[in-house]
Amino acid sequence: MRYASLFLCVAVAVPLAAQAPTVGNCTVLPADNIWNTPIDQLPLDANSAAYVTTIGASTSVHPDFGSGLYSGAPIGIPFVTVPGTQTKYPVSFQYADESDPGPYAVPLNAPIEGGSQSTGDRHAIAIDTDHCILYELYNATPQTASWTAGSGAIFNLLSDALRPATWTSADAAGLPIFPGLLRYDEIAAGVIRHAIRFTVPRTRNTYIWPARHEASSLTGTQYPPMGQRFRLHASFNISTFSPTNQIILKAMQKYGILLADNGSAWYISGAPDSRWDNSDLHNLGLVHGSDFEAVDESALMVNPDSGQAKQTSVYVTVAPASASVNINAMQQFSATVFNAADQSVSWSVNGVNGGSMTTGWITSTGQYTTPAVVPSPATVTVQATSLIAPTAIGTAIVTITAPLPVKVTISPKTASVAIRQTHQFTATVQNSTNHSVTWKVNGVANGNSTVGTITTGGLYTAPTAVPSPSSVTVTAVSAADTSASASATVTITKRR
Numbered sequence: 001m002r003y004a005s006l007f008l009c010v011a012v013a014v015p016l017a018a019q020a021p022t023v024g025n026c027t028v029l030p031a032d033n034i035w036n037t038p039i040d041q042l043p044l045d046a047n048s049a050a051y052v053t054t055i056g057a058s059t060s061v062h063p064d065f066g067s068g069l070y071s072g073a074p075i076g077i078p079f080v081t082v083p084g085t086q087t088k089y090p091v092s093f094q095y096a097d098e099s100d101p102g103p104y105a106v107p108l109n110a111p112i113e114g115g116s117q118s119t120g121d122r123h124a125i126a127i128d129t130d131h132c133i134l135y136e137l138y139n140a141t142p143q144t145a146s147w148t149a150g151s152g153a154i155f156n157l158l159s160d161a162l163r164p165a166t167w168t169s170a171d172a173a174g175l176p177i178f179p180g181l182l183r184y185d186e187i188a189a190g191v192i193r194h195a196i197r198f199t200v201p202r203t204r205n206t207y208i209w210p211a212r213h214e215a216s217s218l219t220g221t222q223y224p225p226m227g228q229r230f231r232l233h234a235s236f237n238i239s240t241f242s243p244t245n246q247i248i249l250k251a252m253q254k255y256g257i258l259l260a261d262n263g264s265a266w267y268i269s270g271a272p273d274s275r276w277d278n279s280d281l282h283n284l285g286l287v288h289g290s291d292f293e294a295v296d297e298s299a300l301m302v303n304p305d306s307g308q309a310k311q312t313s314v315y316v317t318v319a320p321a322s323a324s325v326n327i328n329a330m331q332q333f334s335a336t337v338f339n340a341a342d343q344s345v346s347w348s349v350n351g352v353n354g355g356s357m358t359t360g361w362i363t364s365t366g367q368y369t370t371p372a373v374v375p376s377p378a379t380v381t382v383q384a385t386s387l388i389a390p391t392a393i394g395t396a397i398v399t400i401t402a403p404l405p406v407k408v409t410i411s412p413k414t415a416s417v418a419i420r421q422t423h424q425f426t427a428t429v430q431n432s433t434n435h436s437v438t439w440k441v442n443g444v445a446n447g448n449s450t451v452g453t454i455t456t457g458g459l460y461t462a463p464t465a466v467p468s469p470s471s472v473t474v475t476a477v478s479a480a481d482t483s484a485s486a487s488a489t490v491t492i493t494k495r496r
Helices: 048-055 184-189 243-254 278-286
Strands: 062-064 080-082 091-093 124-128 133-138 147-149 151-156 196-200 229-232 257-262 267-269 292-295 315-319 322-326 330-332 334-338 345-349 360-362 367-369 379-386 393-401 407-411 414-418 422-424 426-430 437-441 452-454 459-461 471-478 485-493
Touching (some): 229 243, 334 345, 345 360, 426 437, 437 452
Parallel strands (some): 091 147
Antiparallel strands (some): 360 367, 379 393
């Protein structure tokens, strides 16, 4: 039925790990809705790296909202709250077969995205805060006593119900827009408790839960589907950002960003507000696509036709939380499962149980072995998944590096030594814990009576006669890497 989105779902009581945001006296969807559920412990999506590359690994995040005017209109997607007595107006839809028929309690003077003369998406949003009903229109234009729009949807904010499968909404993904908007009131409260709506240039011709609609003809698996969730890497350093931006970035780490429409890459959505500092918001551009990873939230689904998400109080931490490890080296990780008697976990790397040749291997006890070649990107995610609560996942970020080459220096680099006399040489080995060397004279280990001899400590003794030629080469060779060496030239002279 077209009114399916208006009916309240009955949910089984579960321990809640989420807390619903609010507008007026209403929650913005239930606390256990997928929009309001943390995803910081979820596993990576198998196509995470490909998605990030396709969207733009080097492309900056862009806050598509702010204060003041741009081209004469407020910046962002506006909304208005209305009382239950608000007049409801009929709407004539371009896509009537996938739109809730209404009428819609959207005032005819409601703010329109981009302004009244906009040629863009022209979203118009109203929330009846007495009955907790959300009304959203796409490509909306007010008439004398009605609206025309491309499509529209009505949502009960107290319900987890999704739109009918394959139906659009005022958004391409068939999702509500308002729950994903950044609002300055949330900044003032000090916390954002929901996923953030964002767009990408190209999507795949499919959708995944909780999305209900696709908007593409592209079939390649490198393109993300509508509804794909991403999160900011847990290791991303947010401490250098302003308090406002730290609140936003923390939400990106805990709740992530949710792909809802085709548009510009990494554009995050928010509502206009005079309190936004546009210059400060611009600093979010220091965050790039490569700082995100796609997550697999399918394990949270209770019912494909409901936005209700499984909640758990069990969580997992991994220590150390980050590490830098050379290729062909090992790092031991440990996992702690909180609020559970069973501490058993399974280990994976970038979502692959046990790891792979490309990203490195990990044992059932958490011993990680890096690959033989630095992967691209050079960071991988080690994950520990609770066996009794599979949605509880701890992560650690590993940066894989190529070791610096071993380097040997010798001192002095030249010397003049009389026959039968001695001279001390010193060798220094860098980029290795093994500082020992072997000594050669003219390529002969420890030398000989013709070219002179040298001890394991680098003390050279000239021969009893001047050789021909009169110069010899003293070489120190690294015991750790025999391809690393340094040489000095010694000129043998007669006694004076």
